[in-house]
Amino acid sequence: MEEEEELKAILREAFGDSSSDSDGESSHHRQVQGLVNDSTDEVVKPHPIFGETDIWEPITEIKGLWICRDFLSTDQQASLVSALEKEGYLAEASHNQAMRFGDLPSWALELSYYIRGNILLSGYFSESMDLMTSGNSKETRLFPPELLWREPLFNQLIVNIYQPGEGICAHVDLMRFEDGIAIISLESSCVMHFSPADAEISHVEDVKKEAKIPVLLTPGSVVLMWGEARYLWKHEINRKPGFQKWEGQEINQKRRISVTLRRLCQTK
Numbered sequence: 001m002e003e004e005e006e007l008k009a010i011l012r013e014a015f016g017d018s019s020s021d022s023d024g025e026s027s028h029h030r031q032v033q034g035l036v037n038d039s040t041d042e043v044v045k046p047h048p049i050f051g052e053t054d055i056w057e058p059i060t061e062i063k064g065l066w067i068c069r070d071f072l073s074t075d076q077q078a079s080l081v082s083a084l085e086k087e088g089y090l091a092e093a094s095h096n097q098a099m100r101f102g103d104l105p106s107w108a109l110e111l112s113y114y115i116r117g118n119i120l121l122s123g124y125f126s127e128s129m130d131l132m133t134s135g136n137s138k139e140t141r142l143f144p145p146e147l148l149w150r151e152p153l154f155n156q157l158i159v160n161i162y163q164p165g166e167g168i169c170a171h172v173d174l175m176r177f178e179d180g181i182a183i184i185s186l187e188s189s190c191v192m193h194f195s196p197a198d199a200e201i202s203h204v205e206d207v208k209k210e211a212k213i214p215v216l217l218t219p220g221s222v223v224l225m226w227g228e229a230r231y232l233w234k235h236e237i238n239r240k241p242g243f244q245k246w247e248g249q250e251i252n253q254k255r256r257i258s259v260t261l262r263r264l265c266q267t268k
C-alpha cells in the first residue's frame with residue numbers, strides 16, 4: 001500500500017494532478033488516471049500507456065544505452081510527424097536539421113513527460129529487476145534519478161530529416177550538453193552503430209577499439225543514452241549502400257526523421 005501511495009505521488013509529479021488540471025481530458029491524463037481503480041483506489045498494473053509494450057531493452061555491450069521500441073504507437077507517430085509538418089520542420093527536400101533551445105514546443109514537452117512517465121512505470125512494474133532504485137548497480141540502471149528528476153528534463157531539441165542514403169558521421173555529442181539524451185525515431189528504420197571514442201578507449205573495459213555495435217532504431221522507438229554510452233562511445237548512421245543491414249537483410253530505406261532531446265549545460 002505504501003508503494004501505491006508513492007506511485008500515485010510519482011505519477012502526479014510526472015503528469016500533473018489531473019483533477020485540478022483544466023486539460024484533464026488530454027489522453028495521457030486519462031490514461032494515467034486509469035492506473036488507479038476508481039472503486040477500490042488500488043493501483044493496477046497498467047496497460048502500456050504509450051504503445052504496444054513499454055519494455056526497455058538494455059544494449060548489453062554498452063553501459064547506459066537503452067531502447068524502448070514501442071514508445072509511440074503508429075497513431076502517435078503520425079501525430080508527431082504532422083506536428084513537425086505544421087511547424088515547417090519538414091519543408092526542405094534535402095537533409096536538414098532544425099534546432100530549438102529554451103521553451104520547447106508543446107509536442108516536445110509532451111514527449112519529455114512521456115519519456116519520464118514511461119521510465120517510471122517500467123521501473124515500478126518490472127518484475128525481474130528494479131530499474132530505478134539506487135540498490136541496483138549503476139550499470140544496469142535504466143536512467144539515474146538525478147537525471148530523471150532535473151527540471152526541465154530537456155531544454156533543447158534537434159529534428160533531423162534524412163533522405164535515403166543520408167546519415168550522420170560518427171560523433172560524441174557536444175560537451176555543452178548535459179548527460180542524458182533521448183532520440184526518438186520516425187519513418188524509416190535504420191541501424192545506428194556505436195564505436196568506442198578513441199581518446200577514452202582505456203575507460204571502456206573489455207571492448208576492442210574496433211568494436212562496432214549495431215542497434216536497430218525502429219519507427220516509434222526511443223533511445224536513452226547516458227554515462228558511458230553518452231561520453232565514451234561515438235554513434236553514427238551510415239545509410240550509404242551496403243551499410244544498413246540487419247540480420248543479413250538490407251533495410252529498405254525511406255525518409256527518416258529523428259527528434260533528439262537534450263539539456264544544455266548550465267553556464268556560470
Ligand SMILES: O=C(O)CCC(=O)C(=O)O
Pocket residue numbers: 158160168173183235257258260
Ligand atoms: O538521427 C539520429 O538518430 C541521431 C542524431 C544525432 O546523433 C545528433 O543529432 O547528435
Ligand SMILES: [Fe+2]
Pocket residue numbers: 171172173235
Ligand atoms: Fe548525436
